[in-house]
Amino acid sequence: MSTATRPVVSLRGAGLAFGDRVLWDGLDLDIRPGEYFAVLGGNGTGKTSFLKVLLGLLPLTTGTVEVSGEPPRRGSGRIGYVPQQRAFAASTPLRARDLVGLGVDGHRWGIRLGTRSVRRRVDELLELVGAGSYADAPVGTLSGGEQQRLRIAQAIAGDPELLLCDEALLSLDLHHQHAVSELVDEQRRRTDAAVVFVTHEINPIIEHVDRVLYLAGGRFRVGTPDEVLRGDVLSELYGTRIDVVRTGGRVVVVGHPDSSHHTHDDQEMAL
Numbered sequence: 001m002s003t004a005t006r007p008v009v010s011l012r013g014a015g016l017a018f019g020d021r022v023l024w025d026g027l028d029l030d031i032r033p034g035e036y037f038a039v040l041g042g043n044g045t046g047k048t049s050f051l052k053v054l055l056g057l058l059p060l061t062t063g064t065v066e067v068s069g070e071p072p073r074r075g076s077g078r079i080g081y082v083p084q085q086r087a088f089a090a091s092t093p094l095r096a097r098d099l100v101g102l103g104v105d106g107h108r109w110g111i112r113l114g115t116r117s118v119r120r121r122v123d124e125l126l127e128l129v130g131a132g133s134y135a136d137a138p139v140g141t142l143s144g145g146e147q148q149r150l151r152i153a154q155a156i157a158g159d160p161e162l163l164l165c166d167e168a169l170l171s172l173d174l175h176h177q178h179a180v181s182e183l184v185d186e187q188r189r190r191t192d193a194a195v196v197f198v199t200h201e202i203n204p205i206i207e208h209v210d211r212v213l214y215l216a217g218g219r220f221r222v223g224t225p226d227e228v229l230r231g232d233v234l235s236e237l238y239g240t241r242i243d244v245v246r247t248g249g250r251v252v253v254v255g256h257p258d259s260s261h262h263t264h265d266d267q268e269m270a271l
């Protein structure tokens with residue numbers, strides 16, 4: 001298959017289980033360049049484990065997985081990763097530009113970048129994510145939203161083919177959720193990267209999402225948000241009555257068995 005048409009992620013008959021506990025099984029999936037793919041589901045359904053498989057940190061129990069046509073491997077420069085957000089301790093001895101530099105330093109296109117080129121690239125990335133004004137601030141003194149912009153700058157530093165985001169908007173206010181979500185989407189459009197975005201709250205990204213993988217109780221559905229986020233589809237998936245209400249461009253799921261895990265604004269439950 002030529003590079004132009006090659007999927008960025010390809011899973012065949014993929015299954016993941018821990019002991020008797022099956023997280024998913026029989027997953028056939030291709031994610032193409034430029035696609036925005038969301039992984040949805042309650043706590044413990046296997047969303048983070050899905051990313052770990054793509055990162056080469058967790059082997060499948062059954063089936064095969066390829067990233068950019070090869071088995072995934074740790075530290076691949078083709079993958080950018082925005083981990084679940086945890087605030088840096090106030091005493092963390094890194095400035096904003098040092099954190100971004102961790103994503104730039106190293107070999108790019110097989111050439112070792114000189115100090116000046118690294119600095120230029122770091123400045124470019126800081127500007128790109130709107131973090132230029134706090135480039136020299138210690139990361140531990142920055143707000144959650146500011147820190148998250150830096151993590152995104154670090155993850156996109158090498159213009160990866162695949163950008164993996166794990167709950168990248170968690171604990172951000174609405175303004176920063178929007179800003180960070182736009183940054184991810186801009187990168188996707190600029191470089192044609194595929195995005196895999198793990199979240200249990202789809203609304204902040206719903207305008208960008210092409211398809212979703214919805215995980216629930218060892219089962220799953222894949223399709224566009226309109227195909228999957230429907231009362232009949234989710235009722236079948238969960239084996240109980242679920243209603244999906246669409247209001248003002250938002251999706252609210254009502255009657256969700258893992259509702260206690262879905263704490264979203266003031267709705268009974270939102271996805």
Ligand SMILES: Nc1ncnc2c1ncn2[C@@H]1O[C@H](COP(=O)(O)OP(=O)(O)OP(=O)(O)O)[C@@H](O)[C@H]1O
Nearest residue numbers: 018019023041042043044045046047048049050200
């Ligand atoms: N290495 C492991 N060994 C055994 N069980 C594991 C391992 N990694 C994950 N699990 C279990 O697999 C399940 C799925 O974990 P995972 O972190 O993928 O869920 P998640 O959907 O990302 O959840 P959350 O929304 O809470 O972050 C959990 O019950 C977890 O305890």
